[in-house]
Amino acid sequence: MHEHKHISSAQNPLIKKAVLLKDKARERKKTGLFLLEGLRELSIAIKAEYEITTIFYCADIFENSDGNSLLKDFPENKIISVSHEIYKKLAYRDTTEGILAIAKGKDHTLSTLAFNKPNPLILVAEAPEKPGNIGALLRTADAANLDAVFIANPKTDLYNPNIIRSSVGCVFSRTIKTGSTQEIISYLQQERFGIFCAALTASKEYTSINYTGPTAIVVGTEHDGLSKEWLSNSTQNIIIPMEGEIDSMNVSVSAAILIFEVKRQQKLGR
Structure with missing residues (x-):
């Protein structure tokens, strides 16, 4: 896999933002963004034309060939590698494929x-x-x-x-x-x-x-x-x-x- 920017610090501003999006409805409402987890969920969101702003992956977990091909379609500057510890901080599920993303919500009016x-x-x-x-x-x-x-x-x-x-x-x-x-x-x-x-x-x-x-x-x-x-x-x-x-x-x-x-x-x- 291509060498992407790597984050291992929980104090990184982007990681702090992602944690807030996971935990706080108020942050999701204020920014119009949300955190999603899982390869299937990300694939469905992309197919439904959701705008993906950032993708995080943990190389220790993420070894799925379908996921690798999915990442190839994204600009390199939107893809970030994270440590296992950071991934556990962001992930909502116990079992996961090692991929998360920040996406922009749609208009539901x-x-x-x-x-x-x-x-x-x-x-x-x-x-x-x-x-x-x-x-x-x-x-x-x-x-x-x-x-x-x-x-x-x-x-x-x-x-x-x-x-x-x-x-x-x-x-x-x-x-x-x-x-x-x-x-x-x-x-x-x-x-x-x-x-x-x-x-x-x-x-x-x-x-x-x-x-x-x-x-x-x-x-x-x-x-x-x-x-x-x-x-x-x-x-x-x-x-x-x-x-x-x-x-x-x-x-x-x-x-x-x-x-x-x-x-x-x-x-x-x-």
Whole structure:
């Protein structure tokens, strides 16, 4: 591998900056930058046209031929070798391929969204807090190739390292928009989406509904469900019948069941 600039001091300003990007949502928001880790995640971010400002690699760990070919496409001055100690300071995971990067976040406001198909399918998640749940929702969205994911009243920034990790990079591959509940409801109504809210009250069984038009599937948190604002603007509340002792499932599992029913209907034209 080419001889790149090497950093072994934790006091280096760039390393200090990278640590802040890993640990502090406020720093990510202020700078518009974030730290990502892993060869697959970096590859997905590059494919999704994220701007990569710096790549760090640890030669003691990084021996992947795919990674070597990836590095060849980057300017030498953007690639920095780091010591094992520095890498451990920056890395978020115990098992890793020895590569990290600083990247520039994208604009996730609703105003930048346009669909190029007549009946788009969107997943809306209101106020999800757990990065693991957000990551799982994004993986579900990727599996179903959804047209977009909207996060209403977000509690966690999208570039939290735990979201990047739990989404396995799907946070980069999907179209994700954020906004207040009211902003998103207004957008969906303006664009004539059917708003189908997963809820326990005033609900119809999810398989009984026609989803062949523009469709938004809306899910809330497992603990609180959806706010009244969503329920009062719902085209129809929908429910997945439960046959066991409990009346709820993990939000990403529920979302997957609902989304793939919509996909099935849209494929068949109901």
